[in-house]
Amino acid sequence: MQYWLVKSEPGAYSWERFKKEGKTVWDGVRNYQARNNLKEMKKGNLVLFYHSNEGMAVQGIAKVSREFFQDPGTDDARWVSVELSYYQELKHPVSLQQMKADSILENIGLIRQSRLSVMPLKVEEFDRIISLGMG
């Protein structure tokens, strides 16, 4: 099982909206590294949903419900999307500050490479965020 983290500015697409809609096409990724990560996602993989810029925190968990396909927002064959479905909400959002202060999470991709919007997580990183968010 592979674990992931995706970022969204809540003003552009929020966790609240995702929760209400139940699923969404994750489109608009225009960065090769992020695109490569989208292509690696397998159906059933779990994906943390992080709010950037405002309310900077992991909000909840999504599940990959459809593997990559052409991004419907463009005809350019380089760019792909996946479909994500609502899975579970964290009891307490896990803030960037909390992650920076945590010895397991201090070297997470989110902190090391702050501009990447789709990234893999190690199992122990995923588990640590869940335990902080559900504890």
Place this chain on the structure above:
DNA sequence: GCCAACGTTGGC
């Protein structure tokens, strides 16, 4: 609002 990090573009 500022700025660091970093990806992209285009001239040479």
Place this chain on the structure above:
DNA sequence: GCCAACGTTGGC
């Protein structure tokens, strides 16, 4: 192929 200029992201 190099690199300066420029644009974007995202934390503060």
